[in-house]
Amino acid sequence: MPIKIGEIELKNPIIVASGILGLSQSIFDRLYQVGAGAIVSKSISLFPREGYINPTITTIKGNSYINAVGLANPGLESFTKEISTNNVPLIVSIVGSTIRDFIEMVNKLKTLNILGFELNLSCPHVEKMGMEIGDDPKAVYDIVWNIKNNSDKPLFVKVGMGNSNIIKTAKIAEAAGADCITAINTIRAMKIDIETGHPILENKIGGLSGASIKPIGVRCVYELKKNIGIPIVGCGGIFTHEDVVEYLMAGASAVQIGSVLGFGGLNSLDNILKGLSNYLKLKNYTNVSKLIGIAHRS
Ligand SMILES: Cc1cc2nc3c(=O)[nH]c(=O)nc-3n(C[C@H](O)[C@H](O)[C@H](O)COP(=O)(O)O)c2cc1C
Numbered sequence: 001m002p003i004k005i006g007e008i009e010l011k012n013p014i015i016v017a018s019g020i021l022g023l024s025q026s027i028f029d030r031l032y033q034v035g036a037g038a039i040v041s042k043s044i045s046l047f048p049r050e051g052y053i054n055p056t057i058t059t060i061k062g063n064s065y066i067n068a069v070g071l072a073n074p075g076l077e078s079f080t081k082e083i084s085t086n087n088v089p090l091i092v093s094i095v096g097s098t099i100r101d102f103i104e105m106v107n108k109l110k111t112l113n114i115l116g117f118e119l120n121l122s123c124p125h126v127e128k129m130g131m132e133i134g135d136d137p138k139a140v141y142d143i144v145w146n147i148k149n150n151s152d153k154p155l156f157v158k159v160g161m162g163n164s165n166i167i168k169t170a171k172i173a174e175a176a177g178a179d180c181i182t183a184i185n186t187i188r189a190m191k192i193d194i195e196t197g198h199p200i201l202e203n204k205i206g207g208l209s210g211a212s213i214k215p216i217g218v219r220c221v222y223e224l225k226k227n228i229g230i231p232i233v234g235c236g237g238i239f240t241h242e243d244v245v246e247y248l249m250a251g252a253s254a255v256q257i258g259s260v261l262g263f264g265g266l267n268s269l270d271n272i273l274k275g276l277s278n279y280l281k282l283k284n285y286t287n288v289s290k291l292i293g294i295a296h297r298s
Contacts, residue, residue, distance in 0.1 A: 001277060003253065006180060015040060016038070018042055019258065020261050023082065030266070035273050039090055041092045044105065046101045046104055052070035056069045056201065058191055060191065064208060064209065066190065068207065076104070076109075083114070091115050093118040103146055110151040116154035119158060119173075121143075121160070134164065137164065140176070141173075144173050149177075155180070156178070157173040157178040161184060161185070167223055171228060178230060179230060186207025189205070189206060190205050209259045211239055214238065222295060238272070244276055250293075
């Protein structure tokens with residue numbers, strides 16, 4: 001099931017999404033071994049971030065989570081050491097507050113053996129990072145433009161459900177030189193403990209992921225496909241190969257899976273891949289890319 005996302009060639013269209021499985025080289029290696037087409041790291045910032053205190057994640061009925069981890073990560077210095085011998089298709093997710101943060105990160109990371117970058121413009125629960133930047137069109141343009149002018153590596157821009165229109169943000173990213181759009185990130189949400197009356201998460205508000213957001217992700221990919229020319233990677237609520245097919249038909253060139261790995265473990269990756277391969281055979285598709293954008297024909 002080899003596919004191309006622009007110039008990037010992957011062994012299959014299933015990419016592991018940022019943030020679910022941590023940041024160690026051993027887990028990246030393991031994910032590639034069990035079948036992932038590529039892996040996106042948890043978002044890295046220039047300096048270490050402790051993130052929020054527990055509870056940072058809670059489950060929601062119907063295979064979903066709300067999390068507010070607060071972009072906890074060890075920072076650029078430590079992460080570059082961790083992946084210094086990387087040999088798998090790793091996309092490094094980066095997050096920051098200023099153009100200088102991004103330039104410094106990109107200049108250091110581009111010397112390593114990585115596939116590319118994913119710019120996280122869509123974290124819904126950390127101030128002055130992620131979504132707040134994604135909601136500022138000038139910042140989006142400037143950051144994307146500067147990253148592209150400091151590195152030849154492919155740049156995925158991850159857009160989400162902020163205040164600005166997702167299509168507008170994606171178009172700005174495309175105009176500034178982004179190679180691909182990833183859609184979507186988690187969606188602002190909360191859960192309250194009705195015994196105590198307190199919000200469950202320490203940060204009160206977090207981001208909803210998992211099965212409940214899939215129809216929104218599919219809608220976003222469909223609308224993006226109508227409005228931009230660069231490839232789209234679909235993300236949000238993928239649990240089965242049927243979900244993958246739906247995203248591809250909406251216009252995604254590949255997909256990312258996150259929460260399913262929390263609920264079903266690494267086996268879920270293998271199940272999705274086998275299911276997809278069987279589906280292609282059953283429907284006589286010679287290549288997985290034949291599914292891309294089918295829903296736009298009608
Ligand atoms: C615990 C957790 C941590 C996450 N951390 C990040 C992150 O660091 N950077 C990012 O871009 N997305 C992060 N995400 C969002 C996922 O990459 C993905 O966009 C989202 O969960 C939707 O996909 P899913 O429904 O398959 O999980 C995180 C999601 C979860 C559940």
